[in-house]
Amino acid sequence: MASDTLLMSIRESFGRVVYTHKTHEKQIEILCYYEKTARWLEAVLISLTAGGAITLLFGQGFWLQLVTAILASAATMVTIYQLSFDPGRLIRDHRKCARRLWLIREKYINLLSDLIDEAIDDDKGRLQRDTILKELQEIYLEAPDTSSKAYSMAQGALKIKEEMSFTDDEIDQFLPKPLRKGEK
Numbered sequence: 001m002a003s004d005t006l007l008m009s010i011r012e013s014f015g016r017v018v019y020t021h022k023t024h025e026k027q028i029e030i031l032c033y034y035e036k037t038a039r040w041l042e043a044v045l046i047s048l049t050a051g052g053a054i055t056l057l058f059g060q061g062f063w064l065q066l067v068t069a070i071l072a073s074a075a076t077m078v079t080i081y082q083l084s085f086d087p088g089r090l091i092r093d094h095r096k097c098a099r100r101l102w103l104i105r106e107k108y109i110n111l112l113s114d115l116i117d118e119a120i121d122d123d124k125g126r127l128q129r130d131t132i133l134k135e136l137q138e139i140y141l142e143a144p145d146t147s148s149k150a151y152s153m154a155q156g157a158l159k160i161k162e163e164m165s166f167t168d169d170e171i172d173q174f175l176p177k178p179l180r181k182g183e184k
Helices: 004-058 062-085 087-116 122-142 148-160 168-173
Strands: none
Touching (some): 004 168, 062 087
16 A cells, blocks of 8 residues: 555645636636627727717717717727737636646646555555646646636635535545545
8 A cells, every 4th residue: 555645745736726727717718808898898988989980970069079089098008908918828828738737737636646555556646746746837837827816716616616626525526536645
């Protein structure tokens, strides 16, 4: 049987990866909402600007010109914001990171399984753990930043909604029965 400290170390890393994975998923939700809202806002502002411009062709009025100019300026600002912020690219970056973290999560589950089943010894388990940690480091070096809002949403999803969790009992809930700490 694998040493308790080795299993504890791997389980702890597994829990952190689950948490980070969920945070990136929540960041994707936030960015998708912002992107959709900005697109709708841009469409509405452009439509209103076009309507104001067409109305100006048939009449004159300082207030109509002022409102049309303000709408055109607002539409331009929203467009520039979208072009400079590029939420679509950020969404793709977070998805890529989340998918890579999912694979690391699965590798940890398989490593735990191999150690508990004694398919590998502690030395080989440490080597595999270190290899996974190097892969994880590469992912974190390239990972886009997440927001405190995404972290809070992930925290709620993991702890309150129990989508996944961090404590031994909660980790055991999403590990196969033979890998559960309480099922020995």
